[in-house]
Amino acid sequence: MWVKPQEVFDGPFNDRFRALVDWCVEHRWITIGLTVGTFVLGLVGMGQVQQQFFPDSNRPEVLVDVWLPEGTGVAANLSHASCRSPSGRAGEGVKV
Numbered sequence: 001m002w003v004k005p006q007e008v009f010d011g012p013f014n015d016r017f018r019a020l021v022d023w024c025v026e027h028r029w030i031t032i033g034l035t036v037g038t039f040v041l042g043l044v045g046m047g048q049v050q051q052q053f054f055p056d057s058n059r060p061e062v063l064v065d066v067w068l069p070e071g072t073g074v075a076a077n078l079s080h081a082s083c084r085s086p087s088g089r090a091g092e093g094v095k096v
Helices: 012-026 028-047 074-082
Strands: none
Touching (some): 012 028
């Protein structure tokens, strides 16, 4: 089914959206002021977020990416990863 391009954008939503864009272009300094004000409000708001929302990371954690050929078995993955650990084996409390 072929749709003419002008029919795609004919509708109440696009009419309101185009009116909003036209208003923003005509009143660009108000639009810029509102954008900068919203950004500053966001910065001030982030300063009000309690520290408990971002808890301290007091546990040592190391992430390691192991890349092996596709189709490598699980046993080969485990043996390859375990020989790369600092102690050569999984430590206490480490799930393998």
